[in-house]
Amino acid sequence: MALSPAERKLVAQQAAHTSWANTPDPTARTERARRSFRQSFEAVVDPDGILEPAERTRRAEHAYKAHMASLALKSAKARRLAREAKAAPQDTSDLGAAS
DSSP states (O other): OOOOHHHHHHHHHHHHHHHHHTOSOHHHHTHHHHHHHHHHHHHHHOTTOOSOHHHHHHHHHHHHHHHHHHHHHHHHHHHHHHHHHHHSOOOOGGGSOOO
């Protein structure tokens, strides 16, 4: 019997929570992914691998910070727009009785 999309989601959530519950060291489990993510910024700032390691690391750190600042800006904008939408008066002119 095939599962519905909602049931598949619940099964996946259960599996993920069970997996994390059985993980003794979550930091160690995600170390490779975090290291790879940070190294991806080195590839952006030095795609040919010609910079000195210290300079590549310095530039990569700034690229990472720029990326995080960009995410923070997008988040702040989304929160502001949501707040403004909630505070805006609702147009109820077409909810009245039919003429």
